[in-house]
Amino acid sequence: MAEPVLDLAGVSKSFGALKATQDVSLTLMPGEIHALIGPNGAGKSTLMALVSGKLAPDSGRIVVQGQDVSGLSVAQRARLGLGRSFQVSSLIPEYSARRNVMLALQARQGHSYRMLWPVRRDRSLTEPAEEILARVGLEGRASVPSETLSHGERRLLEIAVALALEPAAFLLDEPMAGMGAEGARTLTAFLDTLRAEAPILLVEHDMDAVFALADRVSVLANGRVIATGSVAEIRADPAVREAYLGEEEGA
């Protein structure tokens, strides 16, 4: 069997008395989209923060491509191949879409201590940036500061920045949030092609997208993984229906 790209073993995290993540073990295999679902407050974003390094786990191990990253910083983990997008768009507000992507490319290439050559004339940054923006459909908006992009465009730019990192695994926290039906469909189709580049750990509330995309689904409730399986298995699981889906369908 292939080695997992991302491997979590017994990861726990508490905020005071609140156990936000409890003994979570899960893997992300090459080529797959592994969706992480669960009601609000289940601990999905916390788990993403633990994987990306923003939070340190109280216990457990996080392994990326065979390397234990538990003690590493966010930046170190990013360099080892974790490309993340944020639930709430987190971009460089004054930088244009192009400059946001160029920053990711520069990080990928290293050399952020170069003090002489202007980035504007660095074709190893500008050319791939244009290509990546075109891939997500932002080619006409390259020069617009990210703070003046529309909400949907910022979501796409988040994806573009992750693409620029050429990561070993994508960590996408609710990429469809607030995208609208049309935007969500386009993005679903795009993520479908993306798994060929690198597997995706996908937190998503849009169940149409999850059921269309996921090879495997893990369900979180109160910080615990209560079920993992294929889309069909998860839809049929009574515990899941009770904890989450039933509630959604009833609403």
Add this chain to the structure above:
Amino acid sequence: MDETRKEFWLNAVLLIGLFATPVIALMIDEPFYVTLSTRVAIFALAAVGLNIALGLGGMVSFGHALYFGLGGYVAGIMAHHAFSGVPMVFGLSGSDQMLVIWPVAMLLSGLIAAIVGALSLRTSGIFFIMITLAFAQMAYYFAIGWPTYGGEDGLSIFVRNQFPGLNTMQTWNMFLLAYGALVIALVLFAMLRNARFGAALMAIRQNPERVAAVGISPFGIKLAAFVISGMITGLSGAMMADLNRFVSPSMMSWHTSGQLIVICILGGVGRLFGPVAGAAVFVGFEVVFGGLTQHWQFWLGLVLLGVVLFARGGVIGIIAGRERHG
């Protein structure tokens, strides 16, 4: 006119204006204005240093007087030992050569900035402001309590330190040195800002979490910027000591740190020529209102308040609009 072009022409006017002032002053025999222009150039140089940390990196250092004073004391102490012939520490002799003093001032400032930065850059906001202030105050009280070099009374430089081929006792020549250093620092600032380093640094100011998430450690970039910033301000301190032929602990006081911040804010934080515009306004106020009233700093404070409330981009921002990053 498009705003980038406006800024270009404004910069050109400032650059030429700062040079033309002492030239005209010499022609109409008003040497006072040569000294004043030199003062503007040196304060601008100090603020270009601060502008790297404050403007590009968003690090509100309330302790840059530390590097300004350190540079000043390097010039004063080395001159003092060159004059007396008594060696300094470790048997090293003093020097009255600017080309020796300046690198020493910059290296020492860079070293101290590295220590202060390493201890303070993991904090932010008010904590960072307070730590940088605390280090500068420590140095200030240390200088006051060190009688060997004048303590509270400061230290005089009897004959200005020397520069090959120039008579530095003529203020015009001091102006040329300060102006030259300022131009070099401005070129360096522009290069840094446009290069990958600047791209990372300015991004860290806006969203450090995002920068870390793409794989660039904010701490290292900020520390490097802080060290370069301290070095440039340190150089300016050495020049100021030579201009005044005097160095005292007040160069290290929090007033001086505040003045450097005020200069950056007045001119336009993060803007290439912000420190030049800011230093001109500051020294202008000092002269015009300083002659009329003891309370000129009150009026300056009022102007500062106006800038902070109504014109956040300072002089450069008022004329050339917001900065754009392609």
